Every structure is written in C-alpha cells, then in structure tokens.
Amino acid sequence: MSAVVLDKVTKVFNQGRADEVTALAEVDLTVGDGEFVSLIGPSGCGKSTLLRLIADLIEPTTGTVQVAGKDAGRARRDQDYGIAFQQAGLFEWRTVRRNVELPLELRGMGKGERKARAEEMLALVGLAEFAGHYPAQLSGGMQQRVAIARALAVQPPLLLMDEPFGALDEMTRERLQAELLGICAQTGTSTVFVTHSISEAVFLSNRVVVMSARPGRITAAIEVDLAARDEAARQSERYFEHVTAVRQALRGVPATT
Amino acid sequence: MKRILPPVLVGIAAIVAWQLTVTLGRIAPFILPAPSEIWEQLVEQRQNVWEAALASGANALIGLIAGSIVAVLAAMIASRFRPLAEISIPFAAVVSALPIIALAPILNNMFETTSSIPRRLVAAIIVFFPVFLNTLRGLREVNPIHQELMHTYAAGGWTFATKVRLPGALPYVFTGLRQASSLAVIAAVVAEYFGGLQNGLGSRITSAAAFTAYPRAWAFVVGACLLGLVFYLTTLLLERLAMPWRSRLIA
Numbered sequence: 196m197s198a199v200v201l202d203k204v205t206k207v208f209n210q211g212r213a214d215e216v217t218a219l220a221e222v223d224l225t226v227g228d229g230e231f232v233s234l235i236g237p238s239g240c241g242k243s244t245l246l247r248l249i250a251d252l253i254e255p256t257t258g259t260v261q262v263a264g265k266d267a268g269r270a271r272r273d274q275d276y277g278i279a280f281q282q283a284g285l286f287e288w289r290t291v292r293r294n295v296e297l298p299l300e301l302r303g304m305g306k307g308e309r310k311a312r313a314e315e316m317l318a319l320v321g322l323a324e325f326a327g328h329y330p331a332q333l334s335g336g337m338q339q340r341v342a343i344a345r346a347l348a349v350q351p352p353l354l355l356m357d358e359p360f361g362a363l364d365e366m367t368r369e370r371l372q373a374e375l376l377g378i379c380a381q382t383g384t385s386t387v388f389v390t391h392s393i394s395e396a397v398f399l400s401n402r403v404v405v406m407s408a409r410p411g412r413i414t415a416a417i418e419v420d421l422a423a424r425d426e427a428a429r430q431s432e433r434y435f436e437h438v439t440a441v442r443q444a445l446r447g448v449p450a451t452t
Numbered sequence: 453m454k455r456i457l458p459p460v461l462v463g464i465a466a467i468v469a470w471q472l473t474v475t476l477g478r479i480a481p482f483i484l485p486a487p488s489e490i491w492e493q494l495v496e497q498r499q500n501v502w503e504a505a506l507a508s509g510a511n512a513l514i515g516l517i518a519g520s521i522v523a524v525l526a527a528m529i530a531s532r533f534r535p536l537a538e539i540s541i542p543f544a545a546v547v548s549a550l551p552i553i554a555l556a557p558i559l560n561n562m563f564e565t566t567s568s569i570p571r572r573l574v575a576a577i578i579v580f581f582p583v584f585l586n587t588l589r590g591l592r593e594v595n596p597i598h599q600e601l602m603h604t605y606a607a608g609g610w611t612f613a614t615k616v617r618l619p620g621a622l623p624y625v626f627t628g629l630r631q632a633s634s635l636a637v638i639a640a641v642v643a644e645y646f647g648g649l650q651n652g653l654g655s656r657i658t659s660a661a662a663f664t665a666y667p668r669a670w671a672f673v674v675g676a677c678l679l680g681l682v683f684y685l686t687t688l689l690l691e692r693l694a695m696p697w698r699s700r701l702i703a
Contacts, residue, residue, distance in 0.1 A: 250604055251604075252600055252603060252604065271603075271604060271606060272606045274604075274605065274606065276604075278601070278604050280597055280600075282597055284595065284597035284598060284600075284601055286598065286615075286616070286619070287697055288619040288620070288622070288695065288697050289619075289697075297605070297615070298605050301605045301606070301607055301611065301615075329696075329697040330697075331697060
C-alpha cells in the first residue's frame with residue numbers, strides 16, 4: 196500500500212473571483228511506504244499547497260488525495276500523519292515534555308504512558324535533559340527538534356514537513372538532517388519533505404520531485420541512490436551528480452540521470 | 453536593588469520637599485497638612501484605618517473577583533461568535549466611558565442603607581470592562597500555526613478553547629486584571645462618598661474632612677493608597693505564579 200496517492204489534483208484559490216489563482220494543476224504523485232520524497236521548486240510553485248492538501252488542511256478543487264489508503268480527511272482524524280512546519284509552533288505555556296505529549300493527550304492516551312512516550316521521543320532528538328524546560332528557554336534549533344519529536348510522538352506512518360530546517364543555520368541544519376534520516380530509518384516512516392534547498396533535498400531523499408510555478412505542477416522526478424547517507428556522502432561524486440540533475444531540472448533542462 | 457533604589461530615593465526626596473514647603477512656607481493645614489502631621493494621625497488612627505481598609509478592601513475584592521469572572525466568561529462567549537464580538541467591542545468601549553461611579557447613588561437607593569451590595573456592584577461593573585476587552589483581544593489572537601496544528605490533531609472547539617485559546621490569552625487577561633485591581637479599590641472607596649454603610653475608607657475621608665480634621669482625612673487617603681498598592685502587587689504576584697513560562701526565560 197502506498198503512503199500517499201494524489202490523483203489529478205487541482206487546487207484553485209479564490210475560484211470565480213478576479214484574483215483567482217491556480218496553485219496546482221493536475222498533479223499526480225505517489226509516495227511509497229517508507230519512501231522519503233522531497234518537493235522542491237521556486238516560490239509559488241505550490242509545494243506547500245501540495246503538503247497542506249495531503250494534511251487535509253485544505254481541500255482539493257478537483258481530484259482525490261489518499262493517505263494510508265484512506266480519504267485525506269479520514270486520515271487526519273485518525274492522526275495517520277505527524278506534521279512539522281518552518282516555525283516550531285510550540286505552545287509556550289507548556290514545558291517541552293508537555294508539548295510533545297499534546298497530540299497523545301488529545302488521543303486520550305493515559306498519563307503515565309504518554310509521559311514515557313514523550314521522554315522516549317525527546318531522547319530520540321537528543322533533548323532528554325530539557326524535558327522540564329519551557330520553549331522560550333531553548334534555541335531555535337532545539338525548538339525545531341522538539342517540534343519534530345512532537346510530530347513523531349503518535350508514531351505516525353507518515354511524516355509531513357514544510358521547510359522544517361528553513362530558519363536554521365547551516366550547521367544545525369546538517370546535524371538535524373542526519374538525525375532525521377536516522378529516525379526515519381529506525382521507525383520506517385514515510386516522509387514528504389518540502390524544501391527549497393537542492394543539497395538538502397538530494398541528501399535526504401529517495402526521490403526529489405521538482406515543481407514549477409504558474410500553474411504549479413510536477414516537471415520532473417529524480418531518483419536518488421546514494422550508497423550511504425553520511426558526511427562522506429555529502430562529498431561524493433554521485434551526490435554532486437544528483438545535485439546537478441536537480442538543478443538542471445529546476446532550470447527546465449531535461450534530466451540526464 | 454538597583455531597580456528599587458531610585459524610586460525610593462525620589463519618594464523620600466518628595467516627602468522632604470513637601471515637609472519643607474509646608475513648614476517654611478507657612479501653608480495653612482486646611483490647604484495642605486505636613487507629612488509629619490499626617491504620619492501622626494496615621495499612627496494614632498491606625499486601628500481605624502486598618503478596620504476601614506478591611507471593609508473597603510473586602511468590597512473591592514468581591515467586586516474584583518465577581519467582575520473578572522463575568523468578564524472572562526463574557527469574553528469567551530463573545531470570541532466564539534464573531535458577530536457578537538464585533539458588536540460588543542464598541543458597545544463595551546462606550547459604556548466604559550460613562551462615569552460608572554455616578555451609578556453609586558442610584559444603586560444605593562435600590563438596596564437597603566446597610567447593604568454593601570451597591571459598592572460591590574460598582575466595583576464589579578468598573579472591573580468588567582478592562583478585563584473583558586483585554587481577554588477578548590487575547591482570545592482572538594491565536595497563532596495560525598497553533599490553529600493548524602490543532603486541526604491536524606482533529607481537536608474540537610472546546611478542546612481548542614481550553615488548550616490553546618485560554619492559555620494563550622492569559623497574558624492579556626492579566627493585563628486587564630492589573631488595570632482592574634487598582635480600579636476596584638478606587639471604585640469601592642469613591643462609592644462610599646455617596647452614602648450607604650459608613651465603615652469604609654471613603655466615608656472616613658468625607659467625615660474627617662467635614663470635621664475639618666484634614667490631617668486625619670489625609671491619613672485615610674494614605675490608607676486607600678496602600679490598599680490599592682496591595683491589590684496591584686497581589687495581582688502581579690498572581691501573574692507570575694500563573695505564568696511560570698514568562699518568568700523562567702533564562703535557564
């Protein structure tokens with residue numbers, strides 16, 4: 196079964212008005228189980244819109260969105276996915292641990308069980324000793340790690356991420372990329388990852404989906420097969436070949452790989 | 453210490469200047485009594501000041517609590533229904549501009565002369581507006597990411613209100629409460645000027661002034677000042693206790 200299936204999805208904002216915008220036109224996309232797919236493209240290409248459609252934060256104008264074999268709305272209500280945005284969006288009145296517990300709390304999980312789960316997730320992102328802190332006491336990178344721990348807390352089969360490392364410095368970003376890959380490998384989570392960094396997309400993904408704007412559509416999909424995904428891989432020839440391929444696809448030159 | 457010292461020094465300097473102006477300028481005590489005379493009266497009348505402050509303080513406190521509870525509930529209802537909030541904000545602004553203290557004589561006539569209810573009502577009505585307006589603003593300002601997150605958690609309206617809206621509005625509620633705490637004391641004291649029970653600070657001030665015992669009247673004014681300060685500082689303390697995430701910024 197596929198984690199996500201989009202079938203001829205079109206999204207039009209402000210339909211029938213003077214400021215009508217076709218954000219996405221006839222998009223087909225399938226994300227396999229355990230696959231890591233990045234969406235990359237210029238601003239306004241509809242990559243965030245695509246993610247929000249999968250999350251059922253907005254509804255498609257035409258076409259269907261299926262998550263875990265269900266209608267996207269059903270999947271959202273069943274909490275079949277975890278989500279993280281560019282801003283951590285932590286609740287500043289809750290401690291780090293209680294932030295991670297929130298989605299579990301809303302699922303009706305018992306107190307002891309969700310505390311244990313939250314601590315396990317915080318250990319996973321390397322913040323075990325900060326469980327009792329408030330978000331404002333943490334750095335931006337640490338807050339983003341808490342947001343990822345929160346997204347992972349319900350142990351969702353699917354992880355949706357909208358430029359989660361966009362606001363971070365290069366070094367923190369690279370460390371979190373490595374951590375994210377480790378977590379995904381460990382948990383077998385499928386991931387849809389929106390980014391505008393070519394190197395980030397290539398390093399993280401099994402497949403990089405290239406989009407273009409006006410109207411937003413998918414122009415290329417580049418399979419990435421790196422032998423390993425570690426610091427050495429960032430320097431390897433295969434890695435740079437893929438970066439070049441993605442860059443050419445973004446410029447509209449036909450892909451060679 | 454660095455934050456406390458300057459205002460204390462300025463305060464002392466002001467009192468010394470006042471004392472010197474009155475004694476050297478030979479200002480008549482019925483115009484402005486010297487701080488030393490007021491202090492004498494305050495010490496002499498301390499039992500009366502204390503009892504009057506307790507009576508006025510009880511009225512202010514009951515008015516503050518009742519007014520705040522009603523205001524927060526009203527704000528919650530208004531925030532749930534957008535049109536209601538649109539209507540209630542200008543309405544509340546107009547009503548709060550009315551001199552509500554002027555209601556005191558009318559309310560006094562509505563109840564028995566020995567009743568404390570009119571003064572408490574005036575305090576509650578005055579407290580209502582700052583708490584209502586601030587809370588409503590806080591409830592309506594929700595971080596869009598929080599809204600989306602709660603949507604992805606499939607959270608219902610009530611869950612959203614209690615887990616996100618209310619805690620998010622807390623800083624605004626306390627801004628309202630801080631304004632309201634001083635207003636409650638002023639309302640409770642001034643309402644006594646218009647009759648009713650004669651056991652509070654306000655009625656002591658008017659009767660002392662009527663007997664031309666100005667230093668005594670001032671002693672009760674000082675009592676009212678201290679009462680207002682106690683209310684304000686208690687609210688500040690509650691604010692810190694209720695929002696530990698604000699005071700624990702630096703680890």
